[in-house]
Amino acid sequence: MSANYSVAQLGDIDEVNDGREPFRTVRHHFGIESFGVNAWTAANAGDRIINEHTEDEGHEELYIVTAGHARFEIDGESVDAPNGSFVYVKPEAKRTAFAEEPGTTLVVVGGTPGKAYVTHGWELWAPLVPLYRDGKYDEVAEGLRTAIADRPYPMLVYNLACMESLAGRKSEAVEDLRRAVELNPEFGPMAKEDSDLEAIRDEPGFAEVVGA
Numbered sequence: 441m442s443a444n445y446s447v448a449q450l451g452d453i454d455e456v457n458d459g460r461e462p463f464r465t466v467r468h469h470f471g472i473e474s475f476g477v478n479a480w481t482a483a484n485a486g487d488r489i490i491n492e493h494t495e496d497e498g499h500e501e502l503y504i505v506t507a508g509h510a511r512f513e514i515d516g517e518s519v520d521a522p523n524g525s526f527v528y529v530k531p532e533a534k535r536t537a538f539a540e541e542p543g544t545t546l547v548v549v550g551g552t553p554g555k556a557y558v559t560h561g562w563e564l565w566a567p568l569v570p571l572y573r574d575g576k577y578d579e580v581a582e583g584l585r586t587a588i589a590d591r592p593y594p595m596l597v598y599n600l601a602c603m604e605s606l607a608g609r610k611s612e613a614v615e616d617l618r619r620a621v622e623l624n625p626e627f628g629p630m631a632k633e634d635s636d637l638e639a640i641r642d643e644p645g646f647a648e649v650v651g652a
Contacts, residue, residue: 446470450479450545458566459573460491465563466547475557476550482508482539489546492536501550503527503537508544512537558624561593577607594624602636613640618649 453464464479466472476499480489489510495501503512505525512519512527514535521527521537529535537546551557564587568580581603588596598620604613617637621628628650631637640646 450481453479455481456563456567458569461487461489463566467559468561468563473557473559477547478563479506479545479547481543481545484542485539485544487539488536489539489544490535490537490548492534494534495531495550498531498552498555499550500531500553501529501535501548503529504547504549506545506547508542509540510537510544510546511540559593560595561587561591562595564591564593564596565599572603577603581607592623594620594627597623598627598631601631602634605637605639608639610640610643613637614643614645614649618645621649 448469450464453466453469455462455464457463461480461482464481466477466479467475482489490503490512492513503510503521503526505521505523505527508523510521510525510527512521512529512535514527514529515533519527565584568583571580571583581600584596584600584603587593588600597616601613601617601620604610604616617627617631617640621631631650637646
């Protein structure tokens with residue numbers, strides 16, 4: 441096969457679960473860097489496919505029904521979406537979706553108008569979320585280190601700093617926070633308000649890193 445293209449069936453792509461609705465990491469599977477794309481499949485009729493949310497960071501989303509039959513709820517309005525439907529949702533709209541048939545699959549493509557796509561690596565963070573919610577910060581940190589060794593996405597480095605802060609490894613947390621901000625300066629302002637970093641606010645170097 442040429443290195444200029446890749447082909448995969450849905451079942452070839454890893455499914456991950458962050459404790460909400462399982463999804464397949466299409467973007468990560470292909471190593472796509474210019475746009476976000478993933479797929480959600482419902483096992484049963486009536487299952488929620490997409491968690492209810494708005495896109496607070498201005499992310500537009502296009503939902504494509506590639507199998508089955510979906511029903512969306514968008515700002516309280518029911519939207520029927522049989523196989524082959526395209527459903528475009530603006531960032532500020534509250535949306536969720538349910539399966540009307542078993543095996544209903546949605547492919548979701550997204551990006552922020554006027555901004556280059558930034559790869560955060562949230563697909564690698566998602567399977568660690570249940571451990572984070574259970575307070576198993578050391579296990580989460582270990583998983584993040586493994587992921588970062590292969591793909592040092594800024595968000596993963598930032599989340600590692602948070603886990604180290606919560607686990608009491610303060611100096612390591614400050615250094616990884618420094619690395620995250622160097623990779624993506626937007627994490628500096630975020631760190632000022634993040635409760636996960638409360639333990640290191642008075643540590644040497646914190647104020648310098650976040651630009652306080």
